[in-house]
Amino acid sequence: MKYFVSADIHGYYDEWMKALDEQGFDINNENHKVIVCGDLFDRGRKPKEIISFILSNPHKFILIRGNHEDIMENMIIRNYPTTDDRSNGTFQTIKDLYPSWQIREFNLEKIAKITKLQEILDMCINYYETEHYVFVHSWIPIDEYNHTYDPNWRDAHLNAWKKARWYNPIMMYVDKLFVPNKTIVCGHYSASLFWNFIDPINNPQDIGSETKNLPFIRKEMIALDACTFYSNFVNVVVLED
16 A cells, blocks of 8 residues: 655645645555544645545545644534634634634534534544554653553553643654654654754754755654645655555
8 A cells, every 4th residue: 555644734735735746646546545644724724625635535544633633622522712722723724614603603513513524533543553654643652650662552541642642752752762663653743843953053943944844754753744834835755555
């Protein structure tokens, strides 16, 4: 199987389509699948197009739950936006999906169903694993008490997964909290921060640069977040497994 993997699209449909096209993704090819390592929405203004694209062929997509999916779900359950929901673009996603929200009964659960946002959220899983790769949003759950690798991470409680979606993957990389004989593929932190961390002289931090946000690829991990809000492009890597 050939996997076209991206992360942190954040509502930037056109940039995602451009990246998939450049990498040769063919939605009609039975050996092609798309993996998104979390954070499909919030900030970009085309959530409708993303939902339509995914639901046109849902079997072609593997969606990993990101911290923004959790934020969205929390807002829907709460049925009102907080200041953070507004600053993160979460409530804007709702308004882009359902422009008439303000003149109807304010019911986020109903809006999520009408716009099929809930179908997307229901498709999201904590992780996806192949022979050589583990796909997550930020990292796998770890033994937080000892700050060590937890061999039982696959069976971690939902709350542990929610915490893991907020981990600093650079810290996990530095502390070598890897999955034995696997490569962790993640998003959440801009790839430019990884490049800057390992070589700050030749890679000054620049989250708005396309070249500085190219995928950070190592044997133990691949970091994909292109910080699209600033760089205006999406990373897509092609992995065969």
